[in-house]
Amino acid sequence: MYTDLHTHTKVFSPDAEMSIEELMDTAVKKELSMVAVTEHFEYKNPDPNDNIQTFDLGLYTKTFSSWKERCPSDLDLLMGIEFGYQTHTASEIDEIAGSAPFDIVLLSNHLFRGVDVFYSDVVYKLPVKERHAEYMAKMAEMVEKCNNFDVAAHYDYVNKRNPDSVTNMCYDDCPSEFDRFFEVLIAKEKALEINTSTSYRRNSMPDAKVIDRYLKMGGKLITVSSDSHTKDNLGRLIPEMTDFLKAVGVRELCYFKNRKVNTFSI
């Protein structure tokens, strides 16, 4: 069984191109059993030029019900959200996450020194280890400060648009920051997302040591997701990533439905 638990539609995510019909049709064609729609919710986004902000959660809940009615019976469609974290919005994110009937809540760190990595002119000028340590420390802070979430998304987002196509987010770049991040995730029973978009954009798989360390520290909850904004990327690289994870010792993946975790063997 393949799941894709991080996707965006153009209905609520301004940077997406996929309609809900395209998402549902493509999911069935690609034999995905379950897809979570996780629209961007950038609460108090500091970038005035960024059009990704927030939307009406009542409208989303209502719209999602109508999507569910049109959803093919062989696809499980989950109502999700992706919160963009900032230090001063942690408690508000926790509160908003409880205000709609989500199946799954993703928490993301899109910012580097207050600017989305997509637009930052600072981030790739820094030495690799400094960049990775700083980003991972923020990921650790994010999972420490927030409680009402299910999945910490794309730990390697900082490299998503790295013009240098070789550099990967490696465990050895910042082991103490990785350990701090994993320790909290594991203690709070939240999941680690393996996001295939960094891989398909940059033609590289994650650092096996990252996965190995997470498992050794007792991590059990892993999701695999495409972070698709287009129909072509829906489910992209998920079978290959599942094989990769299997090869580095992962035996189970998980999903969240009604905010409850479920695991399945791979």
Ligand SMILES: [Zn+2]
């Ligand atoms: Zn994201």
Ligand SMILES: [Zn+2]
């Ligand atoms: Zn996303």
